[in-house]
Each structure stands twice: as C-alpha cells, then as structure tokens.
Amino acid sequence: MATEHLSPALRAPASSRPYAKARPGYGKRTAAAQRTPRPDDFALMPECERYIAGYVDRLPDGAAMDIKSLAKSLPLYGQMAVSSALKALGVAGHLRRVRCQTGDGDQVRWVSRTYWSRTARDNEWWHAFLTTEDSEPTPVAVPVPAPAPPSAEAAPHAPATPSPRPLAPQPAAEPEPTPQPTAAAPARVPQQRPPAAAPAVPSPAYLALAQLGRTEPRLALSAADCQALEPLAAEWFARGVDATYLTRALTAGIPAQVDSPIGFVRRRLTDKLPPHVVGSPAPAAAATPGRRLLAECTECGRPGAPEALPDGLCRPCRTHAPDTASTTPTPSAERDVHALVSQLRDLTRLP
Structure with a gap:
C-alpha cells in the first residue's frame, strides 16, 4: 500500500526579471582587477546611489546600461534619479562611459560601452586602463599552413616517381646493357629550362x-x-x-581634343608637380589607423579623450551646476526697505 506524503514539496523560487540585454558590442563591461563582492560594498554612498550601484554590480557583461533600461528595471527610482546616480558613481570612480570603434575594413561602426569597477578608482587609473584598452591589437587571423603533398607511402594509388631500382633485364643482344643515361635524362630536363619569372607587381x-x-x-x-x-x-x-x-x-x-x-x-x-611638405606624415601611417576609443561625459555624452574628462565629466558639466548655497544672493540686513520702496514710488510717478 502506497503511503501518501502529507508534507508539501518546496515551491520553486519565482524567476527574477531577466536583464535587459544590449545590442552586440554595447552595454556593460567589467574593468580589470576586480575584487570579490562584499556586503559592505558601496556602504558609504547615499541610499539611491547604493541601491543602483548594487544593481549595476550584479548585471552581467553585455547588459543594457542606458538610463531608460535601468529605470525600467528599478521600480523605486525614475530616469532622473538614475541619471543623477550614474553621474555620482562616475565621479566616485566606479564607472566610465566610452565610445569604441569596432569592425574591420568598410564594416566599421562606433559602439557605446560602460566600464564598471566595483572598487572606486581615481582618474589616473581610469586613464591608464582606457589607454590600455585603446592600444589592444586587433585580432588577426592566423594563416593555416597548406597541407603537405601526400607521400608515396601515404598514397599508394598515386603515380610512382622514378626510383633507383634497376629496370627490367634487357636482352643479351642489347649493345648497351646499362640504362643509366635513359634514367638520368628526366632529372636533367628541368635544369635545362629557365625558371619562369614571377610577374612584376606594378607600382x-x-x-x-x-x-x-x-x-x-x-x-x-x-x-x-x-x-x-x-x-x-x-x-x-x-x-x-x-x-x-x-x-x-x-x-x-583639359581641352576638347588632345592630339x-x-x-x-x-x-x-x-x-603641376606638388610642393614637398617638410615633416608631413607618411601617407601609409594615415591610411592604417589603429583602434580608437573615446571617453564619454556621463552627464551629456560629449566624447573626448580620457584625460580630458576627469571624473567622467566634461568641463561644461563640471562647471554648469555650481553650489547653490554659495551663489544664492542673501538679502543684506542693513538694507533699508522703506527707502527702497520710496525710490520705486518716485520712479513710477508721472513727470
């Protein structure tokens, strides 16, 4: 008799919402030299930045890092809060936005990436890291060597080459019993023909x-x-x-007719011989540019060199929002309000 198990089975945990994936080449990239995650990561940051930083840190490489995708996945904060948090994380040294040129030949495009570091890094470290990423060599396909021609032992059905074995015995009445000149003749034929000259490559x-x-x-x-x-x-x-x-x-x-x-x-x-420009770069160096990488401002997305965007911000964004407490004019305590009102009344009177 089968015994019925009264204890119910554990329910499977609800599947978490899938991460928004970016297009190939875009999205999150984890920076090098990352330590293992700890519970006190981002503990010194405000609540909004700490919440968004913990979510971004758990995202896999290739996840979407734009403001709309993050705000859609974070129910507690909107796009303005996410934008401000990403700016604060960039100033703190946790992320940098870059534009990277990918592709080869005519298939070249610019992609936007966000490099994330769990450990806060200074500007010098980010500059060295992005410079190293910019100088990475483009993978080159290794040519596969052509297979060697099969030997006589490996291909028994291949036509046999002349071997030094003696030929069939000749009749006794043959005046030349040794066939050495006949066997050596094929070896001297290639030497008598001049080698074919390789076609010259035109300039x-x-x-x-x-x-x-x-x-x-x-x-x-x-x-x-x-x-x-x-x-x-x-x-x-x-x-x-x-x-x-x-x-x-x-x-x-040119004229209508050239004789x-x-x-x-x-x-x-x-x-019309052009002048010789002294110190001009060689055209070959300009025709083969290397891999290029530009940093992006976290606030406005303006591209620039990594060293020109300290804290991930361009100069206008660093000086656009000054401290309001220091710039708000405060009314002077010694100002005479009654005298000011009298002056305004005199200005409004008709002559």
Whole structure:
C-alpha cells in the first residue's frame, strides 16, 4: 500500500526579471582587477546611489546600461534619479562611459560601452586602463599552413616517381646493357629550362597612369607610355599624393581634343608637380589607423579623450551646476526697505 506524503514539496523560487540585454558590442563591461563582492560594498554612498550601484554590480557583461533600461528595471527610482546616480558613481570612480570603434575594413561602426569597477578608482587609473584598452591589437587571423603533398607511402594509388631500382633485364643482344643515361635524362630536363619569372607587381604610379584612360578617354595611355611616365608620377607619390589627387590634377580642365596624350600628361606631370611638405606624415601611417576609443561625459555624452574628462565629466558639466548655497544672493540686513520702496514710488510717478 502506497503511503501518501502529507508534507508539501518546496515551491520553486519565482524567476527574477531577466536583464535587459544590449545590442552586440554595447552595454556593460567589467574593468580589470576586480575584487570579490562584499556586503559592505558601496556602504558609504547615499541610499539611491547604493541601491543602483548594487544593481549595476550584479548585471552581467553585455547588459543594457542606458538610463531608460535601468529605470525600467528599478521600480523605486525614475530616469532622473538614475541619471543623477550614474553621474555620482562616475565621479566616485566606479564607472566610465566610452565610445569604441569596432569592425574591420568598410564594416566599421562606433559602439557605446560602460566600464564598471566595483572598487572606486581615481582618474589616473581610469586613464591608464582606457589607454590600455585603446592600444589592444586587433585580432588577426592566423594563416593555416597548406597541407603537405601526400607521400608515396601515404598514397599508394598515386603515380610512382622514378626510383633507383634497376629496370627490367634487357636482352643479351642489347649493345648497351646499362640504362643509366635513359634514367638520368628526366632529372636533367628541368635544369635545362629557365625558371619562369614571377610577374612584376606594378607600382602605384603605374596603376594610376593605367587607370587614367578609364577616367578620361582623351588621356588613354599605352603600356609603353605608362612605363615612360612612371618616374614622373612616382615623384608625385613621393611627396604625399595619392592616386585620386593625381587623377584630378591631370584631368582637370583639359581641352576638347588632345592630339598627344603622352605629351599632354608629361607636361602636366612636370608643370603641376606638388610642393614637398617638410615633416608631413607618411601617407601609409594615415591610411592604417589603429583602434580608437573615446571617453564619454556621463552627464551629456560629449566624447573626448580620457584625460580630458576627469571624473567622467566634461568641463561644461563640471562647471554648469555650481553650489547653490554659495551663489544664492542673501538679502543684506542693513538694507533699508522703506527707502527702497520710496525710490520705486518716485520712479513710477508721472513727470
């Protein structure tokens, strides 16, 4: 006989409200060197900041950190209170908002992130941390080496290469009993043929001249013309000019009919040679920018360098809200109210 258990089973705890997740690349990021959480974390802060800081500290990486999402998840405080609390946490050294450039090639976009630190950090630590995050190298795909060709032992069905084994026995009447010259002939054939020369990579100057005819048909150049004008065009590239600038300089304001394209282009390459700018940065360095990271003001979201936003605030936000107690004018005790009223009455009288 089965015995009925009278004690009810424990109910499963109610599932907590799921965190609002940010879009890929956005949201919360935990800073490095974090200690384990303790009950007295944020104990010295006011009640609102302590409540919001404890909630943000429990959020996982990638959670939404915008004001609307936090206010929607916190029933006790609205958006104004959340905004003020985030500003106070930024001044206390617990968070920094940044804009980070992600992507590669043409697929580049700016994302907003919020770095959170359970331990309050000073401005020097945040500056060093954000500088380190900015200088992180972009992951580069490691090329996979090509597989080695299978050997004769690994591929028994592959065609066998000439081996030093003796050939089949020849008849006794053969005048040359040893087939050594015949076996050695295939080895000398590759040595007699000259190696195939690798195709020369055209220079940027040559490519710009070759593409000139596609941009302007009146200046179409042949291969021999491009080789003859390549040194003159290379001088332009040596002075920091790119192919777009060179093409515009050569095709601007050309006559309706060009009898000699090579002579016209040679004259313009000589007469319109750009000046040499001393100390100009190399164009290759400007063409390959590194990963960029900008800090954001916690109050207004204005971007800037990390060292230009101490306490996570820009200069206008630091000076926008001065102490009201020190700026509110207080009426002087020695002021004569009756004399002031008499002066106002005299001003309102008609002449």
